[in-house]
Amino acid sequence: MRILVAVDQNPYSAHTVGEVAKLAANTWANVSLLGVQSKRVPKNEGSDAKTRSWKTDGPLPNVLSAYRDNFLSYFKEEDCPYTEREFGYKMIELRKGLWEELYVCKSAKKNFRALIRIGNPVKEILAEAKEEETDLIVLGCDTSQGCSWENNMAVPQKVANDAACSVLVAKKEKKVERIVCCLDHDRVSQQSLEMINQLVTLHSAKLTIVGFAESEGIKTRVEKKLDNVLRYYHERDIEPWIEIAELSSLDTFIAQEAQWGLMALWMGKMSILEKALPKSKVKKLIKGSESSVLILR
């Protein structure tokens, strides 16, 4: 699994890094910690050109270093897949038939990178995710400011809407006791079920699977299809609670259920929820939800 953690300099990002460290300790995921140096000048800093310049010892690199140390502190040294400890000579094949003994640092079992990109945060986060074939983007947000990032930018909402992969917007207020997972019974991807499984395992959380029927008449058909999902979980010793809701009451349903710690929505291409939830509604949901929100793709 490849996880991209997008961070800024606010405390919610520190919390998010901690949450990802717990997930990484279970999964040994390859993790990239990404800070984006925005070209936009904060209003309170004036338009002095110096504020635009990039410094390797500036606040963002410093905070990124602190996040890196915090992330690695979740691992016992002997169990950490991200640290490189052994130096020595090793025969390396330079090209077919030519080997050279080189002094190398044996690579860590998994990759952990801390990097900074310069530009528009949303564009840079999405570009990094695409280049690295990320499976999951994770971001925190300031809930007191309506889930915004620095400079009041709606970065989490935009990333959640436009990413090609799954996106988790982590909110620190709620402990994840139950994961409410709204699935499209017809087309849910294997990758999405796997992502849910890892999070259920991580949080030892209860799982509620919700299917949506477009009308009362097709409830039975949806129930039948959700049986397959139920069987999938039974075979894996997970006993989810199954619910069926009407698509017409989607907004109310999500608002009610978004209190359990984690709301997951399967929004892959051609899914019911992709059609029923336009970008503006997803933004509103992420902004207003007390729970963390996971957009599955």
Place this chain on the structure above:
Amino acid sequence: MSDEEKTSILILDDEAIVLKRLRPALEKAGYEVETFVRSSDASSRITERQFDIVITDLKMEGLDGMQFLTQVKERFPKTEVIVITGFATMDTVKESFQKGVLDFLAKPFKLGEILETVKKAETKIKQADDS
């Protein structure tokens, strides 16, 4: 393993959809692949022949992946084992490495990630053969 022989891979996962995705990708990359949905069948197969690389899921009915990889490593210590799992925990990671697996991949993963890991296993086997 000579240069002419294809690297052989056994994949065990109780989800057919995973095998359906992995098999063609690995065959396309030039590997000889056998897939198994039931651990008992995979377990019998390793009594008949050695594989260079074994890719196994952990959580399965009957003989689970941890027991299966233990059998593999006991019988063929040089076989490189890669664990893939949808229910990763710190304990399963630790136990897997104690049993000598080469790598541990949590699902979901992209095909590129597993191909990279298989390549790593192949290089290790080649280096062991050459030394």
